Amino acid sequence: QKEVEQDPGPLSVPEGAIVSLNCTYSNSAFQYFMWYRQYSRKGPELLMYTYSSGNKEDGRFTAQVDKSSKYISLFIRDSQPSDSATYLCAMSLNTNAGKSTFGDGTTLTVKP
Amino acid sequence: DGGITQSPKYLFRKEGQNVTLSCEQNLNHDAMYWYRQDPGQGLRLIYYSQIVNDFQKGDIAEGYSVSREKKESFPLTVTSAQKNPTAFYLCASKHQGGTFPEAFFGQGTRLTVV
Numbered sequence: 001q002k003e004v005e006q007d008p009g010p011l012s013v014p015e016g017a018i019v020s021l022n023c024t025y026s027n028s029a030f031q032y033f034m035w036y037r038q039y040s041r042k043g044p045e046l047l048m049y050t051y052s053s054g055n056k057e058d059g060r061f062t063a064q065v066d067k068s069s070k071y072i073s074l075f076i077r078d079s080q081p082s083d084s085a086t087y088l089c090a091m092s093l094n095t096n097a098g099k100s101t102f103g104d105g106t107t108l109t110v111k112p
Numbered sequence: 113d114g115g116i117t118q119s120p121k122y123l124f125r126k127e128g129q130n131v132t133l134s135c136e137q138n139l140n141h142d143a144m145y146w147y148r149q150d151p152g153q154g155l156r157l158i159y160y161s162q163i164v165n166d167f168q169k170g171d172i173a174e175g176y177s178v179s180r181e182k183k184e185s186f187p188l189t190v191t192s193a194q195k196n197p198t199a200f201y202l203c204a205s206k207h208q209g210g211t212f213p214e215a216f217f218g219q220g221t222r223l224t225v226v
Contacts, residue, residue: 006154041200043204046214099170
């Protein structure tokens with residue numbers, strides 16, 4: 001079993017929809033939870049990160065972490081065609097230079 | 113501008129050849145990483161280095177080799193021992209310590225065996 005499992009997708013929604021992207025994990029020692037966005041044929045870029053449990057909001061994006069359930073989510077409100085990309089969740093134990101563990105990604109298409 | 117530069121963007125390899133992918137960063141990051149990404153899959157760690165002249169194997173190191181002679185550079189060699197090297201290769205770097213866990217990625221090298 002993988003340490004991080006991500007809803008596989010693909011996901012296709014109409015413009016303006018609310019999107020929910022989800023990951024579960026098995027290692028209770030993870031402290032940092034990140035969401036990366038990757039456009040086709042490009043490198044991933046960090047969208048948001050959260051330390052420990054709780055919510056974090058940035059514009060149309062909200063990251064949610066529930067450590068008791070080992071479950072994280074990314075919500076996108078008022079989705080736009082420019083949000084069409086692959087979204088990768090990632091987790092790490094700390095901010096030292098150790099490795100992060102990535103989910104397999106969910107590909108989202110927002111149709112105009 | 114600070115960032116990570118990977119070259120080349122596209123690379124073609126013949127069967128039995130070794131090829132080297134370049135990764136350079138000017139972010140003054142101590143840690144650097146190489147990932148492999150196959151279609152529909154996430155990132156799998158090949159090698160990482162937290163300090164010059166030291167590196168560790170990741171989850172899929174077989175058939176790959178690296179060096180870290182300079183802080184700014186972390187080249188990856190795909191050897192002939194790697195049986196299925198066609199993939200998208202991503203290099204990343206990260207600041208050590210602090211409160212910010214972000215890894216910065218290059219734009220990738222797409223390697224194809226011909």
